[in-house]
Amino acid sequence: MTDIILFDDERVREDLLPLTFTRPTGLLRQGILTIADKWAHYLPGHYSWLTVDYLSELFPLTLDPTADSLLYIAGHIAPTPELADAIRRLPAGQCLTSTIGGASEELIAYRCEKRPISPAEALSLPHILFDGQYPAIRSLLDIFEGNGEALRSDFVLLTAGRESASISPSNIIIGPRENIFLEEGATVEGAIINANEPVYVAAGAEIMEGSCIRGGLCVGPHSHINMGSKVYGPTTLGPHCKIGGEVNNVVFLGYANKAHDGFLGNAVIGQWCNLGAGATASNLKNDYTEIKLWNYPSHRFARTGRQFCGLIMGDHSKAGINTMFNTATVVGVGVNIHGTGFPRNFVPSFTEGSPTAGFTDVNPTKFLDIARRVMARRDITLTPQEEKMYLTLYDITDKYR
Numbered sequence: 001m002t003d004i005i006l007f008d009d010e011r012v013r014e015d016l017l018p019l020t021f022t023r024p025t026g027l028l029r030q031g032i033l034t035i036a037d038k039w040a041h042y043l044p045g046h047y048s049w050l051t052v053d054y055l056s057e058l059f060p061l062t063l064d065p066t067a068d069s070l071l072y073i074a075g076h077i078a079p080t081p082e083l084a085d086a087i088r089r090l091p092a093g094q095c096l097t098s099t100i101g102g103a104s105e106e107l108i109a110y111r112c113e114k115r116p117i118s119p120a121e122a123l124s125l126p127h128i129l130f131d132g133q134y135p136a137i138r139s140l141l142d143i144f145e146g147n148g149e150a151l152r153s154d155f156v157l158l159t160a161g162r163e164s165a166s167i168s169p170s171n172i173i174i175g176p177r178e179n180i181f182l183e184e185g186a187t188v189e190g191a192i193i194n195a196n197e198p199v200y201v202a203a204g205a206e207i208m209e210g211s212c213i214r215g216g217l218c219v220g221p222h223s224h225i226n227m228g229s230k231v232y233g234p235t236t237l238g239p240h241c242k243i244g245g246e247v248n249n250v251v252f253l254g255y256a257n258k259a260h261d262g263f264l265g266n267a268v269i270g271q272w273c274n275l276g277a278g279a280t281a282s283n284l285k286n287d288y289t290e291i292k293l294w295n296y297p298s299h300r301f302a303r304t305g306r307q308f309c310g311l312i313m314g315d316h317s318k319a320g321i322n323t324m325f326n327t328a329t330v331v332g333v334g335v336n337i338h339g340t341g342f343p344r345n346f347v348p349s350f351t352e353g354s355p356t357a358g359f360t361d362v363n364p365t366k367f368l369d370i371a372r373r374v375m376a377r378r379d380i381t382l383t384p385q386e387e388k389m390y391l392t393l394y395d396i397t398d399k400y401r
Helices: 012-015 037-044 081-088 140-145 149-160 362-377 385-399
Strands: 003-006 047-049 070-074 093-098 102-114 128-130 172-174 180-182 192-194 200-201 210-216 218-220 229-233 235-237 247-254 263-269 292-295 300-303 312-315 329-331 352-355 358-361
Touching: 003 037, 037 047, 037 070, 037 081, 037 149, 070 210, 081 102, 140 149, 140 247, 140 263, 149 180, 149 218, 149 235
Parallel strands: 003 047, 003 070, 093 128, 172 192, 180 200, 192 210, 200 218, 210 229, 218 235, 229 247, 235 247, 247 263, 263 312, 312 329
Antiparallel strands: 070 102, 093 102, 292 300, 352 358
């Protein structure tokens, strides 16, 4: 048995804020699975985390005393068969790296004996260069831009050797039926499904009647696509999401709702978020110019070279009915937006208010009370460790408010 530790590359982690304020990079979802889930399919072992201090109580480094070695893998990098094989064969005392764009070197993985070592220390080990391609999430835009390829890859991984549950004749299917996989307990009735790209519907999930679906699509466990929805791929719903209206190339990490009319495209939504009825986010500027996206490490809006980006929303954030978001808006953790008008393109964590009346700091006690109520609706309890993490994060994010 090998101890496998998914480590955060600190530079990448900061570029992935606000989503990585509350989780290691390996728990980001792309396609059907999280990055950690993908690695567990390729490399069985005892998994744990190497992340920033304030997250380490929730996501600890736990070593198996019987393990024969410690294998560290960068949490923002996803596996391919070739990469997994190269890491499997990596000798102790060496690291695996790759040259990105012919210039910078990326640490992919390293293996050591019983004594844990940091990624910085690992760079002094002898290097083995991996010259193949592999998927990775290095920026917020990568999450939805790479979602189509991740869906195709995960679909093949998860359906190999398995048979789909039967598809109801009430549905209209366009394209190859073998591109639709329903787990036992999934419900799909009266939908129009274009399956030229894969569609995966997990146990307990439901696509309601009148929905128009264009793959690729993942509907995670116990998630629901409401009646009359229009969903364009590649879109991912993590577990326990409710989706309505029009959605195009969006990744919902899980436990989030956009249950009503309104448009959302080229976006990433964290856990425990809610977009009220009619909430809409632009994903393209009126003048078709390049978007700039808030970057936490530089404290400024950075050029992206892209035209399309909608809403990036951190965990436990909410938007009231008819909220309007400008193109490429970044909303932090624990934000409550309501009222008329467009909020700024960057809304700091733990703030509440409206564009017209202004924003004020959220009281931490009030935030925790709301979080408890929201999570209780899914029969999940906010733990003391999570409370401690959010209170620490409140202080960490004060500089942005």
